[in-house]
Amino acid sequence: MQHENGVGAPAPTAWGLFLIFSRIGLTSFGGGLSGWLFREFVQDRHWMSEEEFLNGLSLSQALPGVNVKNMAIWIGYRLAGAPGAVAGFMGIIVPPAIFIVMLAAVFAAFTQYPLTNIALAGAAAAAIGLSASMAITAARRVPRRILPLAFLVTTFVTVGLLQWPLLWVVLVQAVLSVGIEYRRLMDKA
Structure with a gap:
C-alpha cells in the first residue's frame, strides 16, 4: 500500500507508529523532539513532505497543550487515521512517562555526585541544538x-x-x- 503523499513509501501501521513514537520519546531528552520527528518522518522514512511536516508543526504549536504530544497526534492521524493518532499519543506519552518515573528514582539516589549534573547539562545542550536546528529549518521555509x-x-x-x-x-x-x-x-x- 502506498501512502497518499506519492513519495512511494509504504503506509505505516498504528502499531508501527506506536513503536516509532515510543523510541523517539524514550531516546530524546528535553526539547528538540520536533527535530527527531522531522528526521524520522520526513528525511528517513519519507512518509510526509517537509511542507506537510512544517504545517503540522505550526498547527501543533498553535494548539493548547504540549507541542510534541500535539505533533504526535497530528502525524499519527495524518499517516494512519484515528488509530494512528491514538498510537502517536500513546507512544510519545506512556513509555517515556514510565521511564521518567524510574529514572527520577535513580537520579534522586545520585544527586550528590557532580557527574549527575554534568550529564543533565549535556542532555540540555543537545536538546537546545535540536530545537535550533528545527527553528532554522522552519525559518528557511517561510x-x-x-x-x-x-x-x-x-x-x-x-x-x-x-x-x-x-x-x-x-x-x-x-x-x-x-x-x-x-x-x-x-x-x-
Whole structure:
C-alpha cells in the first residue's frame, strides 16, 4: 500500500507508529523532539513532505497543550487515521512517562555526585541544538513574501527580545495572519 503523499513509501501501521513514537520519546531528552520527528518522518522514512511536516508543526504549536504530544497526534492521524493518532499519543506519552518515573528514582539516589549534573547539562545542550536546528529549518521555509517575514520578525522581537506573553502574541499574530491570508485568497477568486 502506498501512502497518499506519492513519495512511494509504504503506509505505516498504528502499531508501527506506536513503536516509532515510543523510541523517539524514550531516546530524546528535553526539547528538540520536533527535530527527531522531522528526521524520522520526513528525511528517513519519507512518509510526509517537509511542507506537510512544517504545517503540522505550526498547527501543533498553535494548539493548547504540549507541542510534541500535539505533533504526535497530528502525524499519527495524518499517516494512519484515528488509530494512528491514538498510537502517536500513546507512544510519545506512556513509555517515556514510565521511564521518567524510574529514572527520577535513580537520579534522586545520585544527586550528590557532580557527574549527575554534568550529564543533565549535556542532555540540555543537545536538546537546545535540536530545537535550533528545527527553528532554522522552519525559518528557511517561510515564503519570501513581506507579510510572512514580517510575522516571523515580529514574533521573534515581541517574544524573544521584549519578553511579551507568548499567548497574546500568538493570538494576535494568528488572527492577523489568517485574516490577511483569507483576504488575499478572496481577492484572487
